[in-house]
Amino acid sequence: MARIMIIDDSLVARMSLKACIPKDAGHELKEGNDGSVAIELYQSFKPDVTFMDLTMPGMDGIAALEAIRRLDPAARVIILTADIQRRTIERVTELGACAVVKKPPVKEAVLAELDKVLAGGVQP
Numbered sequence: 001m002a003r004i005m006i007i008d009d010s011l012v013a014r015m016s017l018k019a020c021i022p023k024d025a026g027h028e029l030k031e032g033n034d035g036s037v038a039i040e041l042y043q044s045f046k047p048d049v050t051f052m053d054l055t056m057p058g059m060d061g062i063a064a065l066e067a068i069r070r071l072d073p074a075a076r077v078i079i080l081t082a083d084i085q086r087r088t089i090e091r092v093t094e095l096g097a098c099a100v101v102k103k104p105p106v107k108e109a110v111l112a113e114l115d116k117v118l119a120g121g122v123q124p
Contacts, residue, residue, distance in 0.1 A: 001026040002118055005047035007038040007064065008080065009056040013103065017051055017080065020110035035059025039067050042075070049117050051101075051110075054081045054088070062092065069096040076117050080105060 004027050008014050014031050021027060030045045032038050036059045038052060050068065054061035061079065068075045079092045082103040089100050099113040 001028070002048040003028045003030070003045060004114075005030050005032070005038070005041060005045060005050040006052075007032045007035070007041075007050065007056075007061070008053040009033045010053070013053065013080070013105075017105050017110065020105050020107040021114070022111075035061060035064030035067070038064040039071070042068050043071065048076065049114060050075065050077045051080050052077055053103075054079060054083060054092070062095065065092060065095050065097060078113050078117065 004021065006014050006017055006029060008017070018029060021029070030041055030047070032041050034056045038050070042050065052061045052064060065077055065079070068077060075096070077097050079097045079100045080103055081088070081100065084100070084102050092100060098117050101109050101113055
């Protein structure tokens with residue numbers, strides 16, 4: 001069982017991601033809709049893994065990733081984005097993201113990355 005945080009400004013995107021995570025695994029899920037909520041929730045919830053969108057109003061995912069990694073250098077963040085440009089992927093990797101999953105999420109890809117991160121196979 002893991003604590004998983006999902007940050008995306010789109011309710012539909014959050015629901016799609018939640019549908020990829022098995023309900024019978026006993027994971028505890030928390031959701032937020034922008035980067036500033038992500039930082040606040042990260043500090044109180046202390047997730048094992050965070051799934052985060054990049055493009056959000058207010059504080060975007062890149063700024064939130066930077067802030068979360070300053071708070072916790074061991075934070076495990078998986079970026080979910082429709083922006084799969086090489087430069088974007090390089091940037092979030094440099095900032096400490098464990099993985100990048102293309103939107104819309106595909107269950108197999110989400111579970112593969114989640115399993116890797118939870119097993120300790122991917123470190124920030």
